[in-house]
Amino acid sequence: MIDRFTNWVKWEDRNTLEGINYPGIYCIAVSRKSLNTFNFIPELEYIGMTNSKGGLRSRLRQFDDTIKLKRTNHGGADRFLYQYQDYEAIKDNIYVAICSFKCDTKNPTPKDLRIMGAVAKCEYDCWAIYIENNGRYPKFNDMNNAPKYSKTKR
Numbered sequence: 001m002i003d004r005f006t007n008w009v010k011w012e013d014r015n016t017l018e019g020i021n022y023p024g025i026y027c028i029a030v031s032r033k034s035l036n037t038f039n040f041i042p043e044l045e046y047i048g049m050t051n052s053k054g055g056l057r058s059r060l061r062q063f064d065d066t067i068k069l070k071r072t073n074h075g076g077a078d079r080f081l082y083q084y085q086d087y088e089a090i091k092d093n094i095y096v097a098i099c100s101f102k103c104d105t106k107n108p109t110p111k112d113l114r115i116m117g118a119v120a121k122c123e124y125d126c127w128a129i130y131i132e133n134n135g136r137y138p139k140f141n142d143m144n145n146a147p148k149y150s151k152t153k154r
Helices: 011-016 055-067 075-083 087-093 110-134
Strands: 024-030 044-050 094-100
Touching: 011 055, 011 094, 024 055, 024 110, 044 055, 044 075, 044 110, 055 075, 055 094, 087 094
Parallel strands: none
Antiparallel strands: 024 044, 024 094
C-alpha cells in the first residue's frame, strides 16, 4: 500500500500532486527536516480520506481553510489547529502525501461505488499500519487526546 502514495510534498505544493482531483487518502506530517519518500513515520500527524465530488483537492482546501482560521469545517484540522495556531510559523514544516483512487464520484457506476468503498477501507488500513509501526494513532486522529481549537473559544 505504501507504494500507492505520492512522495511527501510541502503543504504549499499540494495542488501539484498527481491524482489530486480524485477521491483518496491524505496524510499530513509536520517536520523540520525535509521529507521525500512516503512512509508511516512518527511525524505523520493526521490520516484522512474523502469520497467527495471535489476529490482530495477540495478536502485539502477545507483543511487549509481551517488551519488558516478562515472557517472551522474540518474536524482533523480543528484538532491540528489546537496545537499549531500560528500558520505562518508552521506552514513550511507541513507536508502532505496522497493515495488517489480514480473513479467518477459525480455519476458513479457500481464499479465506481466499489472503488469509493475501497477508499474508506484504505483509510482504516492506513491507521492499522501506522499503529503497528508507531504504537498509537496519528496525533490528530486520536480524538480522545487531541482537543479541538473551536471548543476553546467561548
